Amino acid sequence: MASITSSGLGSGLNIESLISSLMAAEQKPVTLLQTKESKETTKLSSWGQIKSALSSLQVAAQALDTRSEFVSYSSSIADSTVASASVSSSAIAGSYSIEVSQLAASQKIKSAGYTSTSTAITSDTLPKTLTLEIGSTAAGVFTADSNKTKTITIDSSNNTLTGLRDAINASKSGVSASLINDGGSSPYRLVLTSDNTGTANTFKLSGLSDFSYNPATATGSGLSTVSNAADAKLTVDGIAITKSSNVVTDAIQGVTLNLSKTNVGSATKLTVTTDTSAIQTKVAAFVSAYNAVASVIKVQTSYNADTKVAGTLNGDASVRSIQSQLKSTLTSMVGNGSTNRLAQIGIAFQKDGSLALDSTKFQAALADTTKDVAGLFAKDTITGVTGIASQIATKVASMLGTDGVVTTRTAGINSTIKNIDKRIDTLNDRLVSIEKRYRAQFTALDSTVSSMNSTSSFLTQQLSALSSLSNYSSSN
Template structure:
């Protein structure tokens, strides 16, 4: 702690502060430059974040389903519906569903006096090996064995049965207890008929047995008939007729053919007609969403070049921030950050490459070679920075250029956009990705990414260099401040000595009188 001015009466502390403020000016400039570099780094990284988000949409736009979306109408929507993949062939299909696939269900109906206590120990009466038998895809019997100990409860048994696997095998069954209706349900977790053994009693999908004093299934759980119990609902396949071909079956309530998945919800009233057509509206919507997202990216890049640059608003120092309100700081920094990337060649080159790529011809064997043939072009206003627009002019058939192209030849539209070949037949989206990849690389070289160290990118090296200069300058400032204090302390000592001498002389003079 330093106290000055005791002898001289001079405000030493304030004088040194003012002297040091002048000495600190170069340091303030270095800290402002460091802040500016950090702002530029963050602004560049924001661009890369936007490009990464947009790139995800480009990947979706390369898929055939974007251009060849199908829609399916059904004459009996409550009974049969369908979804079509991009490979689905347009046309009308006939389906007559005669039987739905069901999962086998066994029900144990208990008497009121035999209500189950799931937490009670089973004791020795059910101690032993118990088996549930189901069947694999090829109709082969699979036995799932589990042990019951005298200390086990029904909760323990149910958890074992309901586990995804027993002894490393998939059980395909689940068990539950309806306490309100006092019933136990043992059911298959899949629909369909898997047991194809003609000599199996009742041809059940699920059978069970117990090697214990009492049969757990026929006794405690009341599945009458135990091993050969008649299920409350049999596991059967769906049965249907397709385009006049009878006696077709499916283990599930769906059937996939030629890229179309037909879903059975109920038996039909005679045959249902399902019509598959190209969903042009869905394709137009996806392309429109892509254009909008692309324009957002162009706007973001273009905005960095159109921002005003306020050279009289450098980043605030810590001392300046202390003297301002939060609102004043916000308004100041809004201007200080404006135009950070103005004139940056990385951004201007990105805008040029993105815009010019849309004009280039795509040499391919499809029906379209230019984007304009789809009714899509860049706007006429050069201030837009190359934003895209879709021509909404309606032709004599009541369709736009884009709608007509998608309806007549969606595969060629996809080729124009996403042909992955190199050279003149490279698709427009691939060319766009190439341009964006170059931009991302340039930005990472200049501004790095979240995981980068300061030594790995240009702005980081500048920040590191400034950190070193700031540290060295702060050491120098400390030395200068110490020197000022030594000088003022020496002055105070001299003044104090002179004051003492003056007092002594006055004392001698008074004695002489």
């Protein structure tokens, strides 16, 4: 706060040094508040670490808080070139015989060859309306879906292969158009393909005498068949199934089949099994998430007797409450069944306070039908028994909620920091006034001392002159 000044030149006093010393003393309350604010900021950071760890624990607990979370399956197909499979939690373990006799296909047609993409595609008097219908074909009859009919106006602006291609694509009709160059004397052809497979997604063109096609009879003018629409046909355990797509989602409960090749006369085997490794991965993540919370709390509440250094939140009752609630829940008994504690399925506390998962014991518990592993973790909506993961998820949600301990503690610290900032601002404003007063006082003192020094010097000179005069008179 000191500024460049000439104070002290008249009196010889080191006024800047004096003011600096006085202001250093006045600054002490601000320094103390800044130190206190720094400690509060550190506390806030520590609570932030705890909050983050608790949030991760909440996510891990929620992944185990319903029985459906413990229903996990995997699948395998003996001949993976025929199909692949994915399963959901609604699947049922078992094996199935799969034989694919036909793959689903899209309808595809092509135009006659043109020497140029800008050659006119019709000799009709323009404008004309090209109607494009999507529908189903069965027993030689095409039935249009009235909700999937598009009309395209053909005039001089688009009476070419390029123009028609662009108009069809812009119509979003469910049919895609592209140009192919076959390298012949009239190489350019327009190829139209249904966006979806199956006989329920065939298309018909009409309205142009030189550009029409009926999928029911595979005849038209200026257009010919490349491939017909086809449904996927397969048998599952000898039961015939027909689908419009090669992605079959509802033939086997909870299983999605992606067909890729036929295998008539050579059925392949699909096996659906319980995926215990996926369940263990979730439980391991839960154990790891709790250990992360315990580790953060241990560091923040630690005390080193040798160095006399304490953790930032050492002695904080709120942190101790969080730790106590979590550990109490993890060691509690769930229900009245024979399997009612985590230790019985291989999850137990170690000497250092961390949780450990015994994989061998846990897998054995999953395989044992007499042990209700899911019931230890999840909430049973029928019996009303709440498992440990469900309890943890609820407790942590409360801790992190609007009125929870984490929220209220961090809000309190933020409020303290805000109040300290206000007090520092007030003191700094006061220090400015104090320094201004000190400068005014020392400036006045400097002026007074300077004046006194001048008077003293004058009197000394006068006395010296009188003394010299007296000495002269005496000598004469």
